[in-house]
Amino acid sequence: MMTMTERVSMNFRWMLCLVALLPICGTAVAHKGADAVYINPSAVETVEWLPAVQADHRILYGNNSLWYGDLRVPRGKRPRDGWPVVVFVHGGGWSSSWSNGYSARLVEAIHDLGVATWDLEFRRMGNTGGGWPGTFLDVALGTDYLRTLATRFPLDLNRVVVAGHSSGGHLVAWLAGRHRLPADSPLYRPDALRPAGVLSLAGIPDLDGALVQGNRTDVLQLLGVATRAEAMSRYDDASPIETLPHGVPEIHIVGTRDNPWRIAITRDYVSLAKSMGEQAEIVLLDGANHFDVVDPCGPAWPPIARAVLSLLGERVHNRDLRIPGSRACPRERYQGSDD
Numbered sequence: 001m002m003t004m005t006e007r008v009s010m011n012f013r014w015m016l017c018l019v020a021l022l023p024i025c026g027t028a029v030a031h032k033g034a035d036a037v038y039i040n041p042s043a044v045e046t047v048e049w050l051p052a053v054q055a056d057h058r059i060l061y062g063n064n065s066l067w068y069g070d071l072r073v074p075r076g077k078r079p080r081d082g083w084p085v086v087v088f089v090h091g092g093g094w095s096s097s098w099s100n101g102y103s104a105r106l107v108e109a110i111h112d113l114g115v116a117t118w119d120l121e122f123r124r125m126g127n128t129g130g131g132w133p134g135t136f137l138d139v140a141l142g143t144d145y146l147r148t149l150a151t152r153f154p155l156d157l158n159r160v161v162v163a164g165h166s167s168g169g170h171l172v173a174w175l176a177g178r179h180r181l182p183a184d185s186p187l188y189r190p191d192a193l194r195p196a197g198v199l200s201l202a203g204i205p206d207l208d209g210a211l212v213q214g215n216r217t218d219v220l221q222l223l224g225v226a227t228r229a230e231a232m233s234r235y236d237d238a239s240p241i242e243t244l245p246h247g248v249p250e251i252h253i254v255g256t257r258d259n260p261w262r263i264a265i266t267r268d269y270v271s272l273a274k275s276m277g278e279q280a281e282i283v284l285l286d287g288a289n290h291f292d293v294v295d296p297c298g299p300a301w302p303p304i305a306r307a308v309l310s311l312l313g314e315r316v317h318n319r320d321l322r323i324p325g326s327r328a329c330p331r332e333r334y335q336g337s338d339d
Helices: 014-021 043-048 104-111 134-144 167-180 207-214 218-223 228-238 260-275 301-311
Strands: 057-060 068-072 083-089 116-121 155-165 197-201 250-255 280-285
Touching: 068 104, 083 104, 083 134, 083 167, 104 116, 104 301, 116 134, 134 167, 155 167, 155 301, 167 197, 167 250, 197 301, 207 218, 207 228, 207 260, 218 228, 250 260, 250 301, 260 280, 280 301
Parallel strands: 083 116, 083 155, 155 197, 197 250, 250 280
Antiparallel strands: 057 068, 068 116
């Protein structure tokens, strides 16, 4: 039987170096109080997470080679108003070193719930035009492009949830509040498409909290500044905690084996949102690390599925919470679920 090292292609060996540079991987331990076990010790394992089936369509949403999304549309009898949609924004420290490939299997599993998915790619730091303000404008443009897609595909734009992992979790929370930006903001786009809900997986809802508590100096790079003092002038436009209240339900899922600062700033964000009358929730997964929360073949899948369906206003069935079968999870590493 092939080892993990043998399975990792030469195209992904750069990730071994990247793991050493990123302070976002947690330690893998057993999930206390559950039969299943979280076993994703590092980002290297995410190279195995390619989807079982390619997306139905890869569509450009602009005239840049990185302005594209992977669209998956359910088959079968569609709802009267069209399929609900999950827009997914991948993570990777806002860096061009990461693409939407590592989270594609999770997006595929969400689609298998009977949901259309629009999996965005965009310019990141390291790409020409990425960072400030390009990264923000790209995810905004890609999200708004759903209006164009809805002229070709049966999509319900009244039921759009934005979901993202890590730095993508920051961007989707930002998408929920961008309608509050003033017209003179460099991140402003008129007539922003407003989502019905936000699902952040190990996200970064507070940029200053990440910088100060987590020493995430890549926040400065993202904002195109050199110091925290300079960053202050851009937080109002770029940090989700500064654009509260957003006016939509938000669910933030994070593992207890993730970075303590990430858990702390997420707790504070949710607490502040709730104090403003927002419908906000934090879900802590005991024993999960930073990458366990995007593994649809593990114990994080049931709470992710539950969150997606509840934010879309869909009834949650026990069958939706089961870990996908052997086609979607060829490793067959897990048993059971928490339903």
